[in-house]
Every structure is written in structure tokens, then in C-alpha cells.
């Protein structure tokens with residue numbers, strides 16, 4: 001989703017500053033899992049606003065529909081039946097891009113400007129720059145981006161960046177009938193979450209808490225969870241997500257050092273030649289074979 | 294030049310053609326691969342018709358190189374067994390680099406350095422092929438779990454760096470050692486060249502000193 005943006009703080013595969021004169025407050029979407037009834041109105045609002053229509057799939061015997069994120073379904077409700085100390089519980093999590101402060105997708109992307117991060121914290125894909133390599137999928141700790149089989153570009157939740165610049169909340173937040181999805185500045189959302197968590201604790205959810213994982217620098221989509229000590233219960237929400245050692249090594253300081261190393265090998269060869277000279281047949285052996293000439 | 298009794302055939306036309314097919318595909322792979330390696334090299338995608346085309350073409354060129362390199366491997370692997378003499382050659386490699394070959398043990402068709410390079414290239418190529426398949430999103434990546442994909446991304450980048458460094462070295466050695474480029478371009482070498490650089494091979498081919 002491309003915009004005329006002057007509030008970009010980071011661009012993929014770019015070593016110089018991005019156009020970032022315009023200052024905007026950091027935003028966040030807070031998803032209160034304890035209030036979600038799994039009605040999927042947000043899924044519908046998402047496809048309505050973004051004009052995406054997924055293929056009609058098949059029923060897998062569960063409520064998850066579609067069963068996974070796709071290039072056309074940027075958010076899906078994941079239903080988990082778990083047994084906790086409170087008995088059988090139905091945990092419903094709205095899955096989608098977390099808009100990490102330290103996004104693995106942006107770090108991994110080799111195409112300049114295909115992934116950008118706005119001052120608001122929103123991480124957006126600019127598909128016109130996408131080359132379809134899928135490195136963002138490799139880099140994402142939440143397994144979010146999806147490569148479209150139609151055009152070989154990656155797609156994911158934009159946090160309705162096109163609505164947010166115009167000062168309106170994302171389509172999913174606008175539509176949620178129970179108020180489980182709220183949107184505002186990150187600061188306000190943190191405060192709101194704190195109030196909600198207080199209420200939940202009073203009602204007996206001793207382990208209620210906020211999901212704003214520090215391993216990715218915090219996220220701009222946060223969850224209020226009844227079991228914040230066990231995020232895995234919510235269809236495998238990672239406990240300590242981080243970009244991870246392999247991706248850090250692949251995309252970190254080793255890269256420019258490796259490039260420098262290659263340049264040094266080339267330079268070394270050149271200077272060897274001009275200092276030592278070529279490796280020729282010796283005059284002695286040449287004489288033995290004078291008849292060859 | 295054909296059947297010149299004064300010259301020795303070092304590489305047959307098929308060997309030469311295949312070597313240069315590997316060389317050409319390698320250069321295309323290095324250029325398109327480096328484009329994804331670091332933003333400084335991204336403009337190289339223009340040589341392939343843009344980022345999307347570079348992304349599409351790279352792995353297919355890789356398949357061609359894998360086949361060509363595979364043929365070279367099976368063809369030369371027996372010529373590249375490392376012997377005690379090769380180990381001694383490698384022990385004296387500093388003198389060789391200094392341009393002094395008086396103490397170098399006699400090399401056969403390939404010297405110790407060439408053989409070591411051969412095995413390092415084979416190892417790099419195997420890693421590149423295996424990891425390259427894993428990160429080929431269009432056809433294969435969906436078959437693998439995330440940790441293997443991440444590991445393969447690192448392995449591919451590291452093996453590519455190593456292989457590019459080895460090939461820069463290989464090209465330089467061919468320029469440094471005068472007339473060896475002719476051997477791969479035209480196939481034939483002078484007897485003096487053979488006796489100078491590969492004396493044991495020279496004796497084996499000619500059955501004597503001349």
C-alpha cells in the first residue's frame with residue numbers, strides 16, 4: 001500500500017535516511033482477547049475495506065475460516081479449545097501482522113523500499129517494489145506475510161495505513177461489535193490495557209496481562225490475554241518472539257564485512273601481480289624447448 | 294594447431310566448453326545473487342531486467358550451473374586426489390606465492406593448491422545447491438519448516454561469499470600463471486609450460502624429459 005509519505009522512519013535495503021520530516025504519534029491497536037466473541041466481523045471489514053476476496057475454501061471441521069492467512073485474508077480468527085485451571089476454555093485470537101517496532105520482515109527484505117516503517121510504527125509493504133523473493137516470510141517471527149500465487153508479491157495487514165493517515169481507525173476496530181478492538185496512540189492503548197487488566201484481575205483472572213513483546217522492541221498490535229503467562233495457548237502465539245540468531249547473522253554486520261572481504265581478495269590479487277610479477281616459464285626450461293618456437 | 298607434436302593437449306573441446314558454461318553461469322549467479330546480498334549491489338538487478346527478473350532467473354541459472362559443475366566434478370574428481378606430494382606442496386605454498394618455485398615438489402596434472410581449491414569449490418557448490426533449493430520460494434520452500442529456511446538463508450549467503458572469494462582467487466591464479474588461460478581457451482599447451490608447471494604430468498604424457 002503506497003502513500004505519499006513524509007513520515008518514514010525505516011525502509012528495507014536502504015543505507016541512507018528515509019523521507020521523515022513529518023512527525024506523527026506512535027499508534028497501536030489493542031485487541032482484547034477476553035472480549036472477543038469470534039464473530040469475524042473484523043475479517044469481513046478487512047476484506048471490504050481492502051477489496052480483497054479470498055477463494056471459497058473447504059471446511060476443516062473447525063471454526064477457523066479461512067484456516068490460515070493468505071495473500072487475500074490479512075487477518076483470521078484462530079480458535080483454540082484448551083483446558084486450564086478454570087476448566088475448558090475457548091480462546092479466540094485475531095491473528096495478523098503485529099507491526100513490530102523492530103520488524104524482521106523489513107530487516108530481511110533485499111528490495112529497497114519494499115517494506116517501510118512509518119513514524120506511527122505501522123509496518124507497510126510497498127508491493128510495487130516487491131520482487132517476490134519471500135525473505136520477509138523468513139524474517140518474520142510471527143509467520144505473517146503471504147506470497148500471492150497470482151502476482152508473486154507479498155501481502156499482509158497494513159493496519160489500514162491509508163485510513164490512519166486520514167485520521168480514522170482501522171476497519172476492524174471500527175466494526176468490532178464488542179469493542180474488543182480499540183485503536184489510538186500507543187500511550188493511550190497502554191493505559192487502556194492497564195485498566196482492562198486491572199478489571200480482569202479483580203474478576204479472578206490472576207494471570208491476565210498485556211502482550212507487547214520486548215524481543216521485537218514491542219508491537220503496534222497488542223493483545224490483552226487472560227493467560228499472559230502462557231501466550232502459546234492462543235494458537236501458538238510465541239512467548240518470546242525475536243528476530244533470532246540465524247536471521248541476525250544473515251542480515252547483520254556480517255554482510256558488509258563479507259562484501260569488504262571480497263573486495264580485499266580482489267585487491268590482494270591485483271597488488272600481488274604488480275609486486276611479484278607473473279609466474280612464467282623459466283629461461284632454463286625455455287632453452288630446452290627452443291625447437292618449439 | 295591440431296595434433297601439433299610439439300604441444301600437449303590439456304583440455305578437450307568438451308571439457309573447455311563445459312568449463313566455460315560453468316564460468317558463465319557462475320558469473321551470472323554471482324551478479325544476480327550479490328544484488329540480493331547487500332543494498333550496495335542491488336543495481337546489479339538491472340543487468341537482468343530488474344529485481345523481479347533477477348529473482349526469477351537466479352535459481353534457474355543455478356540449476357544449469359549445478360548440472361555443468363556436476364559433470365566437471367565427476368570428470369575431474371580422480372585427478373584431484375590429494376597425495377603426500379600435494380601436502381608437501383601446500384606446506385611450501387608461501388614460497389610459491391612469493392614467486393619462488395625452486396623448492397616446490399613436482400606437480401602432476403594439478404598441483405596441491407589446485408586440488409585443494411577443487412574440493413573447496415565442490416563443498417561450496419553442494420551447500421549452495423542444497424540451501425538454494427530450500428530458499429526457492431516459488432517451488433520448494435513450502436516443504437520446509439521455518440528453522441531450516443532460516444538456516445539455509447545463512448548457509449546460502451556464506452557459501453556464496455566463500456565461493457566468490459575462491460573464484461576470484463582461481464581467476465587470478467589463471468592470469469598470474471602465464472599461458473594457463475590459453476590451456477582452457479584453446480586446449481593445447483607448450484611442452485615448456487607443462488614441464489615448468491606440471492613436471493610429473495609432463496613426464497607421464499611424454500614418457501620422458503622432452
Ligand code: HEM
Nearest residue numbers: 133322323326327330348351352355422425428429450453
Ligand atoms: C543450484 C544452485 C542455486 C540455486 C537453486 C540458488 C537459489 C537461490 C535463491 C532462491 C536465492 C534467493 C533469492 C532469489 O529468490 O533469487 C538465492 C540467493 C543468492 N544466491 Fe543463489 N542459488 C544457487 C547457486 C548460487 C551460486 C553458485 C551462487 C554464487 C555465486 C549464488 C549466490 C547467491 C547469493 C549471493 C544470494 C543472496 C544471498 C542473500 O540472501 O544474501 N547462488 N539463490
Ligand code: SF4
Nearest residue numbers: 097098100104105140
Ligand atoms: S509481524 Fe511479521 S510482517 Fe508484521 S511487522 Fe512483525 S516481522 Fe513484519
